[in-house]
Amino acid sequence: MAPFRIAVFASGSGSNFQAIVDAVQAGKLDVEVGLLVCDKPGAKVTERAAAAGVETFAFRPKDYASKEAYESEIVKRLQEKGIDLIVLAGYMRIVSDTMLGPFEGRIINIHPSLLPAFPGLDAIGQAVAYGVKVTGVTVHFVDGGMDTGPIIAQRTVELSEGDTADTVAAKIHPVEHQLYPYVIQGIRDGKVTLSGDGRRVNWKQ
Numbered sequence: 001m002a003p004f005r006i007a008v009f010a011s012g013s014g015s016n017f018q019a020i021v022d023a024v025q026a027g028k029l030d031v032e033v034g035l036l037v038c039d040k041p042g043a044k045v046t047e048r049a050a051a052a053g054v055e056t057f058a059f060r061p062k063d064y065a066s067k068e069a070y071e072s073e074i075v076k077r078l079q080e081k082g083i084d085l086i087v088l089a090g091y092m093r094i095v096s097d098t099m100l101g102p103f104e105g106r107i108i109n110i111h112p113s114l115l116p117a118f119p120g121l122d123a124i125g126q127a128v129a130y131g132v133k134v135t136g137v138t139v140h141f142v143d144g145g146m147d148t149g150p151i152i153a154q155r156t157v158e159l160s161e162g163d164t165a166d167t168v169a170a171k172i173h174p175v176e177h178q179l180y181p182y183v184i185q186g187i188r189d190g191k192v193t194l195s196g197d198g199r200r201v202n203w204k205q
């Protein structure tokens with residue numbers, strides 16, 4: 001089978017990028033990580049990519065005339081590399097039609113809450129401040145909204161008395177690191193399909 005190529009987009013630490021790379025190296029995820037796209041040159045994730053031998057496209061949005069301009073550049077690079085799936089992993093930007101068009105249904109994101117609860121920034125802090133007893137992790141297809149696309153998979157994480165945003169984050173991250181490679185493999189295997197109404201995601205056994 002031809003290799004299934006993914007590009008990971010990240011802005012910061014890149015622990016999810018690392019989990020994906022580790023899963024590939026361990027033979028648990030049958031994809032090729034063809035490119036890291038990073039909007040913050042110097043972010044820790046770029047060091048992780050260098051260590052893993054993954055090519056990086058790092059750019060500063062302010063060096064471009066518009067969002068359309070940098071997204072067009074990204075699309076060109078993704079197409080040159082034959083990227084099949086875009087994996088957003090802590091990429092702190094909304095994706096616009098410039099990328100959504102050519103990669104329709106082929107962009108996914110991971111978010112540290114049970115969507116539709118707590119979209120946007122600091123989802124873990126929002127959940128702790130709200131006082132929820134259960135939160136979790138969501139992987140979803142990306143549309144033009146903020147964490148609004150069809151949900152592919154979710155996992156729960158329970159909060160205990162005295163939990164803080166930091167302690168909840170420490171529970172959530174390992175769940176993310178397990179769930180994201182699993183979902184990517186499911187997509188790679190053709191198990192994940194979107195229903196006709198474009199909202200429900202079905203998993204084939």
Ligand code: GRF
Pocket residue numbers: 010011012013014015016017089090091110111112176
């Ligand atoms: C993760 O919590 C992810 O859910 C969110 O951003 C964070 C990225 O963390 N979208 P890392 O850079 O992968 O460590």
